[in-house]
Amino acid sequence: MNTRGFRLETNFWSLWPTLCGLGWLLGLGLFLGLQAACGTAFDLPGTSPEDYCELNLENTSCKSLVEVYVNRLDSVESVLPYEYDTFDFCQDAAMKRPSENIGQALFGEQIISSPYKLSFNKTETCVSVCVKTYNAINKEQKKHLNFLRNGIRLNYQHHWIIDSMPVTWCRDTKDGRKHCTRGFPIGCFITRSGKANDDCINRPEFNKTNTFYIFNHVDITVIYHRENETDLHIARLIAAKIEPKSYKHSDENNLTCNGPPMEIAGEYADNLNVIYTYSVKFEENKDVKWSSRWDYVLESMTNTNIQWFSITNSFVVVLFLSGMVAVVIVQALHRDITRYNQKRSSGTVRQDFGWKLLSGDVFRPPENGLLLSVFLGQGVQILMMSLITLFVACLGFLSPANRGGLMTCAVVLWVLLGTPAGYVSAKMYKTFKGMKWKTHFFMTALLCPGFVFIDLFFMNMIIWTEGSSATISFSGFIAILVLWLSISVPLTLLGEYYGSQETFTCPVHINPLRRAIPQQKIFTKPLINIVVGAILPFGCIFTQLFYILNSIW
Structure with missing residues (x-):
């Protein structure tokens, strides 16, 4: 069976965001190791005991x-x-x-x-x-x-x-x-x-x-x-x-x-x-x-056993989803491979059908490639921020006695991880053959954080009129703006520069013309697919989300 080849090209700069994250972890591990080797003791923030006496x-x-x-x-x-x-x-x-x-x-x-x-x-x-x-x-x-x-x-x-x-x-x-x-x-x-x-x-x-x-x-x-x-x-x-x-x-x-x-x-x-x-x-x-x-x-946490129920519910739903997808994929591949073998044994000219009909259109640049690349970059930034925050919390640096430490760590990490966001966003945008680089840079650096900042500002104004203590002070807004505009934006520009130097190499050939999509049945319409496809994932997270929001409020 004649199949198209797959190419995979990897160089140093394509691994640059991963190496940055590893550099953070290695630097932290080296610091802890030097402290242990030198025999010097230090206290994690919020873990220093206070001695009392009469x-x-x-x-x-x-x-x-x-x-x-x-x-x-x-x-x-x-x-x-x-x-x-x-x-x-x-x-x-x-x-x-x-x-x-x-x-x-x-x-x-x-x-x-x-x-x-x-x-x-x-x-x-x-x-x-x-x-x-x-x-x-x-x-x-x-x-x-x-x-x-x-x-x-x-x-x-x-x-x-x-x-x-x-x-x-x-x-x-x-x-x-x-x-x-x-x-x-x-x-x-x-x-x-x-x-x-x-x-x-x-x-x-x-x-x-x-x-x-x-x-x-x-x-x-x-x-x-x-x-x-x-x-x-x-x-x-x-x-x-x-x-x-x-x-x-x-x-x-x-x-x-x-x-x-x-x-x-x-x-x-x-x-x-x-x-x-x-x-x-x-x-x-x-x-x-x-x-x-x-x-x-x-003692103040009631209904702790309900978490086991939510975990079991999520685990069963994930297994069900994985099994269902695996059965569909295996049946489709087995059917296509059988048909290809029959064509080859009979000497008939090979003709693509089934899932291979889409192989030439999978990596075609999307219509809104600029927005997609921007959201991909922001997603990488938030994902790396979450993983590093969890890692730091597991090390014990974010003690509950250090109030606000979790949010401070997350904000600082988000600001410092602007370079991976710009790198991934620029590389994907160049893969999509985009040309509006100035617009792309400003949207990567300002679009998602700007919406969050504007929403925070107006909510803060509403809370301020009610005289609530949840109001963020003017100095707090200035600090957020300084971190955002003076650190995150330049780091995003640095990532944009390195990401625009190379393009992701597609592993398959892209057809020059779009394949015509035949008339679809009613159950294959986008709205039906969205509703049906979201039922099982929603059932997976609903229980946990319900108890999380219930405990917060």
Whole structure:
């Protein structure tokens, strides 16, 4: 059987994007190897432990002050998060803000210090933090109280941080199970009809209709572990839990932290004083070490067994798809090979038929080759960014304590990987025999990122008008523009230059004229093929996508 030959030409520049990616990994591996060979120790970002000791033993190697930081407040019933001070809670006079990275700016995280100051291993009961007064005549105070009540109605949640760990709140559910969340509510309310929301259930003291109950007291439990057996006064924090409560304090100078709950009437008329208090205790745990301290956060992840169902579902669908495609291909090849052998044995002149009729039209340049090459380049850039980000995360550099590190790593890698995008895009465009090189370069460098930037800008304007903390600052936009225009665009131009120097060599001969396509049946129409062809892949990812989006919202 006479078949057309296949050519495959490979040189150094065709492997250049792959070598760039390998260079990143080899450089990182060389750095880690030199560190190990020289015997010098270093800490991965976000993994450096903090040592604590009692106040009378405080020195340069340990500290006694346990700082509590607060993050933005969010709700499952609203897509807009708000800063901590927007709700008129107690504020720290110093108002310290940890260093913010690009990832935190894009996620809208607003971490600030709180007035809750804890001393290590010192038990305190009913400590006053501040007093908030709301006067019915004062419009500003009335506005703050209405905003607070609306936050309770929408079930906004606090998110506190102690020693870079999220503070969790655990409660018993109706079915007798223990449910933990990384955050706790502002309060709860009971409607006019007497219906209580989730946080007011199982609390018999919350029994008045059309009433809001604010959690103005918290019981904080900090769990620590003695890491060094020779130096027992040094400890490291391994968990932090909280229990929100509501108390109506009658006397600021004589706090007891018991009695009736703090009520806020649904229709505000009288003056109101809200006294915020807290109690704290420290517990030692000898079983859990500092290296495993993030395991307690897994208690807040419910329905973890559903992931096995989604994985099994995807695996079965992929096997079904692969088997179906393999059977079709094998049958088509077997039928064509049998017909070719029959022609050869009978001495008839060979004539192409079946799948070989398309061999001369597969590599024909498409009508919109410019857009296709641009999207191919951007796809390579995003694919390499994802793979390297996963690799860096597997090495442990993206610790959950380093908030915003994942997004920062992804953005920086995307900026630095502009060269592979330009190289692949230019090589494919030259293969398509394109001539508009200036247009191609600007579209490769600006089209997809430009749409994302414009969409981000308008969404940011909408969020800004609502006063949400998710708004990206002006300096954040300037930083993104500088990274994009001063680094990514020049690297894309460099890739365009190398990619335009060579063309992909087609492995088969291309027919000079297009083959006429016969009249197709109804089930071979593009719309029918799109719908039918997408059913199985959609069924493969639907389960995972559903639980991923459900957990995000």
